[in-house]
Amino acid sequence: MRVFASSARKTPRLLGLGLVVSLGVLSGGCEGCQKKTPVDDIQAGDAGLRSGVKVPLPPGWSAQVATDGSFQAGPPGRPALRVDLKPGQGARMPSSETLADNVRQQMKQFTLSLDQEEDTLSFALLRVTMAPSLADGGVGPEAPAFFGARRVGDDLFLCASLPGATAEEVRLATEACRTIQVQAAPR
Known part of the structure; x- marks a missing residue:
């Protein structure tokens, strides 16, 4: 991989392909990548993928749930984070190496620079x-x-930044993914 300094400039080709790759890497395929998914706004305080799931968001971010069930969040007017829930698939959590292999496979027409890899038992x-x-x-x-x-x-949450996210938004989205929680149902 070649390494280059970061730039905030984006191109339509880069943004469009980035969305396809984000969805493809998350789903292990590209189901639903060909069309834009309508979303319904929800309050940031209610930003759960299902009852009891909490995705802590940075101040000022809002959340949306797409009709395909994915969770999207970001600053006003545009999502920077996508999260997909895979119930019961926690044991299939990919390593950062597997994520890298998937990205390399789907991004052959891109030059990639690896900035960070991290692996823990739960992230x-x-x-x-x-x-x-x-x-x-x-x-x-x-x-x-x-x-x-x-x-x-037992659950797996797959996260990705969305095209157009700035370096700071990618960092904030990373932290939101890292801190996803499931709270016990009230009794």
């Missing part, structure tokens, strides 16, 4: 900087991205 993280490889042999503008997996009990 795996891959942060990268990516830039489209151009036909003339050069590279286009760079963008930050992250892919993560969080195991909580």
